[in-house]
Amino acid sequence: VLREVAGAVVGREPDTIALITHPRLLAWYGRPVVDALASAGLKATVVTVPPGERSKSLASAGRVLAELASGGFTRGGVILALGGGVIGDLAGFAAAVYHRGARFMQIPTTLLAQVDASVGGKVGVDLKAGKNLVGAFLQPLAVFADTETLATLPRRHLRNGVAEALKHGFILRAGFVDRLLQSRRRVEARDASVLAELVAESVEMKAQVVAEDERDLSGSRARLNFGHTVGHAIEAALGYRKLLHGEAVSIGMVAEARVASRLGLCPRHVPEVVERALEEYSLPVTLPPDLGPEQLVRLMRADKKTEGGKLSMALPREVGSAELVKGLEPDVVRQVLREMSRHA
Amino acid sequence: VLREVAGAVVGREPDTIALITHPRLLAWYGRPVVDALASAGLKATVVTVPPGERSKSLASAGRVLAELASGGFTRGGVILALGGGVIGDLAGFAAAVYHRGARFMQIPTTLLAQVDASVGGKVGVDLKAGKNLVGAFLQPLAVFADTETLATLPRRHLRNGVAEALKHGFILRAGFVDRLLQSRRRVEARDASVLAELVAESVEMKAQVVAEDERDLSGSRARLNFGHTVGHAIEAALGYRKLLHGEAVSIGMVAEARVASRLGLCPRHVPEVVERALEEYSLPVTLPPDLGPEQLVRLMRADKKTEGGKLSMALPREVGSAELVKGLEPDVVRQVLREMSRHA
Numbered sequence: 198v199l200r201e202v203a204g205a206v207v208g209r210e211p212d213t214i215a216l217i218t219h220p221r222l223l224a225w226y227g228r229p230v231v232d233a234l235a236s237a238g239l240k241a242t243v244v245t246v247p248p249g250e251r252s253k254s255l256a257s258a259g260r261v262l263a264e265l266a267s268g269g270f271t272r273g274g275v276i277l278a279l280g281g282g283v284i285g286d287l288a289g290f291a292a293a294v295y296h297r298g299a300r301f302m303q304i305p306t307t308l309l310a311q312v313d314a315s316v317g318g319k320v321g322v323d324l325k326a327g328k329n330l331v332g333a334f335l336q337p338l339a340v341f342a343d344t345e346t347l348a349t350l351p352r353r354h355l356r357n358g359v360a361e362a363l364k365h366g367f368i369l370r371a372g373f374v375d376r377l378l379q380s381r382r383r384v385e386a387r388d389a390s391v392l393a394e395l396v397a398e399s400v401e402m403k404a405q406v407v408a409e410d411e412r413d414l415s416g417s418r419a420r421l422n423f424g425h426t427v428g429h430a431i432e433a434a435l436g437y438r439k440l441l442h443g444e445a446v447s448i449g450m451v452a453e454a455r456v457a458s459r460l461g462l463c464p465r466h467v468p469e470v471v472e473r474a475l476e477e478y479s480l481p482v483t484l485p486p487d488l489g490p491e492q493l494v495r496l497m498r499a500d501k502k503t504e505g506g507k508l509s510m511a512l513p514r515e516v517g518s519a520e521l522v523k524g525l526e527p528d529v530v531r532q533v534l535r536e537m538s539r540h541a
Numbered sequence: 542v543l544r545e546v547a548g549a550v551v552g553r554e555p556d557t558i559a560l561i562t563h564p565r566l567l568a569w570y571g572r573p574v575v576d577a578l579a580s581a582g583l584k585a586t587v588v589t590v591p592p593g594e595r596s597k598s599l600a601s602a603g604r605v606l607a608e609l610a611s612g613g614f615t616r617g618g619v620i621l622a623l624g625g626g627v628i629g630d631l632a633g634f635a636a637a638v639y640h641r642g643a644r645f646m647q648i649p650t651t652l653l654a655q656v657d658a659s660v661g662g663k664v665g666v667d668l669k670a671g672k673n674l675v676g677a678f679l680q681p682l683a684v685f686a687d688t689e690t691l692a693t694l695p696r697r698h699l700r701n702g703v704a705e706a707l708k709h710g711f712i713l714r715a716g717f718v719d720r721l722l723q724s725r726r727r728v729e730a731r732d733a734s735v736l737a738e739l740v741a742e743s744v745e746m747k748a749q750v751v752a753e754d755e756r757d758l759s760g761s762r763a764r765l766n767f768g769h770t771v772g773h774a775i776e777a778a779l780g781y782r783k784l785l786h787g788e789a790v791s792i793g794m795v796a797e798a799r800v801a802s803r804l805g806l807c808p809r810h811v812p813e814v815v816e817r818a819l820e821e822y823s824l825p826v827t828l829p830p831d832l833g834p835e836q837l838v839r840l841m842r843a844d845k846k847t848e849g850g851k852l853s854m855a856l857p858r859e860v861g862s863a864e865l866v867k868g869l870e871p872d873v874v875r876q877v878l879r880e881m882s883r884h885a
Binding site for chain 1: 599600602603606607610611637638639640641642663665668669670671673674675676677678756
């Protein structure tokens with residue numbers, strides 16, 4: 198897939214090109230793309246940022262934008278975002294605001310970014326007050342997900358992506374959950390063709406939801422937040438350390454499926470199926486020891502989606518179906534979380 | 542007009558409100574608005590920034606965004622931008638990217654912002670590499686131009702706004718130029734009703750051009766850049782000091798009208814009418830002594846709108862009509878600028 202990037206870029210007839218990536222990814226995957234573009238007569242402005250969530254800041258965006266300007270990048274140009282979710286969000290935001298809007302393409306190199314983050318057009322950076330508080334909606338011209346780049350991805354990061362892929366199955370298509378479980382060994386062995394099928398189906402599901410509600414207004418897109426109300430609170434409580442995003446969402450999905458079941462919004466087997474599937478992939482399903490239910494509920498209430506002390510969650514109705522539920526009493530959530538800490 | 546702001550805000554049913562302004566404007570005009578909102582049960586988060594172009598930076602936007610977050614401002618909220626062009630551009634940019642897009646209203650307090658900057662939805666901040674290099678398109682929900690706020694505006698800043706108003710006449714409506722010249726004394730005496738008519742007609746003309754080509758793609762909106770190719774180069778050469786924006790544009794309009802006349806694109810009387818009208822308002826029509834034609838042409842070539850060493854300009858065809866012309870030879874521009882420095 199990476200070999201197709203240069204051709205696709207040339208086809209868009211950009212005035213200028215920029216590649217935004219991490220230093221190591223530049224050496225591994227970026228150089229061949231830059232060289233192929235050079236052969237086609239297009240010189241790319243290369244901008245590298247350090248790996249890690251700290252690069253997803255306004256300060257970092259400012260440095261990227263300044264390097265784009267000094268490299269002569271134009272508003273008619275195309276930015277290539279080569280990396281995981283941080284690079285995609287940062288480079289996409291830079292594209293959204295450079296000269297009031299350039300274009301970009303995603304080349305995601307983690308499973309999480311391939312199945313989820315690179316699709317949907319949400320781009321942005323963090324503030325100290327919270328993640329993704331600054332940003333824009335900008336659809337990439339194209340997404341090039343090459344599952345061969347996953348060969349070097351640590352197993353824990355592979356499972357991190359599986360968590361979001363399973364989520365798409367839980368909320369949209371029960372059969373996809375089954376397929377993921379049946380092909381677990383080949384996924385964990387990084388079989389490129391099995392991974393390619395997994396990524397393709399996951400992206401197709403997410404793209405359909407996004408197409409229905411691009412700007413996140415009707416509640417349809419909000420279904421993608423299954424596991425994220427609790428998951429975000431866990432991440433914030435841990436200072437975005439210790440757990441990866443997909444791991445926090447994994448615990449969050451178990452918690453939220455139990456909330457749904459307790460409220461009678463879904464049958465009892467739903468939280469069981471969710472939990473078993475995540476455990477099959479060795480994803481965490483219990484609260485980390487130091488996190489108290491009180492602290493988590495407080496963080497959920499401070500979240501941008503809260504209204505009047507009540508909570509909002511995307512809750513399952515069945516395996517393969519979900520809906521946004523507003524006005525949830527914190528008490529039910531508190532009880533479920535208490536139960537999940539005792540199990541830990 | 543200021544008395545109508547609170548009611549208009551309440552009518553939009555925002556979750557939260559923020560007011561972004563300078564400390565002095567907060568005391569003069571902001572407090573009554575904040576108090577009126579408080580009476581209606583809406584508490585505004587007030588964010589102040591120092592006056593001056595330096596506040597139009599990404600660092601400044603970052604501070605504003607952090608204060609919005611800590612003040613509990615929400616994506617369903619409305620930002621009020623109270624001030625001149627810097628405040629409008631900065632607050633509008635903050636609105637465009639906060640939680641991927643909040644809404645805003647403009648309350649321009651300079652003539653330049655009332656006749657020009659507050660209309661059209663171009664918002665953004667500067668980079669060290671150049672002005673307005675980072676930004677977005679976001680139309681304000683409403684613009685409240687109260688000409689009574691101009692009572693405290695220094696005369697030089699009043700004329701600064703007249704330059705852009707005259708520009709609208711030069712490119713769109715010759716009769717408006719005549720009306721501005723006939724009412725010069727009352728404009729300079731800050732007659733609020735004459736100013737209100739001037740602002741209303743100027744805004745109506747600009748809004749029509751913007752509606753035709755909101756994203757600046759067809760060349761129609763680019764007509765608003767009359768005087769700005771040369772004007773921006775003059776501002777950059779002076780390090781954005783000494784001349785106000787409208788003053789640099791005034792010199793730029795004389796230069797560009799002469800370029801058009803020399804190329805046979807407009808009759809000879811056009812540059813004469815342009816120059817005489819600007820002089821009537823004591824606006825500068827000759828190059829500042831230290832600026833060389835060579836330096837200015839170099840800066841124009843480095844501008845984001847250049848293609849292959851040739852220049853683009855919005856040039857008059859008649860008084861009241863203009864068009865975007867691309868591929869201009871720098872030589873003609875150099876000759877005109879040389880002539881204008883000898884006159885100085």
